Amino acid sequence: MKYIDRFMVKPGSAVRLDRVDAAFKDKHKDQASAQDEIERYTKRLRELQYLLYAEGKRSLLIILQAMDAGGKDGTINHVLGNMNPQGARVYGFKVPSAEEAAHDFLWRIHQATPQRGQVAIFNRSHYEDVLVSRVHGFVPKKVWSKRYDLINDFEKNLVDNNTHILKFYLHISEDEQLRRFKQRLDDPARHWKISESDYEEREYWDDYTKAFQEALGRCSTGHAPWFVIPANHKWFRNLVVSQIVVETLESLKMEFPKPAVDIKEVKEKYHKAEEEEAAKNGKKVRDKGRKKDK
16 A cells, blocks of 8 residues: 555645544554565665765655654654664754744744755654644634744745655554553653653643644645554554655655766776785785795
8 A cells, every 4th residue: 555645634634533543554464464564665765865865955854743652752763763863863842942932933943954965853843833832822822823824834945945844643542642651651661751741631632633633734735745644553653654755755766966086087096006005915925925934
């Protein structure tokens, strides 16, 4: 199945997350049945990222949003972590600092966008300003309601400057979130992830759902699409995200740049240097042999 078509939010469509099966896993029974496919895509992803870096003509911005425990960190580790860190950076957007809050809401975002040849991965993003700000009333409706158009204009500007944008909403069920919270409680290595607000925020599940639905519907465009990824099964989430990123990069028809030097000439110099080095080493061996004879 081409997941890029199956899970894309069609521009202008109304999104109903309650109609999306968060536990969907397509034809696969379990992780083992999908592992070869996952590994093939993650390997190909690394190859394509290297080509993007070498070509240096365009950039890629990947945005991850989800409910708490939705799997943003896991997606970065298991899928996008296969990229060469020389050409990829991860940015986590938390509560704005005093300096950031003193600017418009896109100021801190624009500074993190990728330069040509680079991949930027946003763990949360500018969409927090039509999600958390809306749900908790940090700004009035007359402010956050205008931000959808500002976001669309901002992303269009990035695309016009050769940044390709993929936005993933990792969709988990309410029951799955609670199960993952329990995993954190039971695993000392995950205790650092526990926040007092985890269970408090669950009370706003319906409000967040409405906020996500409007953001997904109003800000999924042909040039910067949203994808709703069934994410109850972490391995299926990894498969879908990796396939979509790979297919997007392959569609760009990237090419390695032409060499800045005459390869034939450089090869000749290399072979000459190699021969001189061999002759030098041979002389050293002969001299050493003569000394032994004496």
